[in-house]
Amino acid sequence: MELNNRLHTIIQKDKTKNQNYIADVIKSDFFYLINNYFEVDFNNIDITISNIETNYEIKIQCKGDRIKLFKTLP
DSSP, X not given: OHHHXXXXXXXXXXXXXXXXXXXXXXXXXXXXXXXXXXXXXXXXXXEEEEEETTEEEEEEEEEEEEEOOOOOOO
C-alpha cells in the first residue's frame, strides 16, 4: 500500500516533466521487491515508460542470476 501511495504522489507531481525520475523510483522499488526472490544486479534492471494517449505503459526487464532458496525446516 505504501508503494502505491508513493508512486501515485510522484506521478501526480511530475507526470510528464520528469519520467526519468519516476523510472528511477520504480527501479529502486522493483529491486527491493525482486531481490527477495532472485539474485539481481541493480544495473540489470531496465525501466521504460511510454505515454500512450492518456495512459502510461511501463515495461520492466530484469536479468537474474539465480532464484534464492527459501529457508525451510528439515
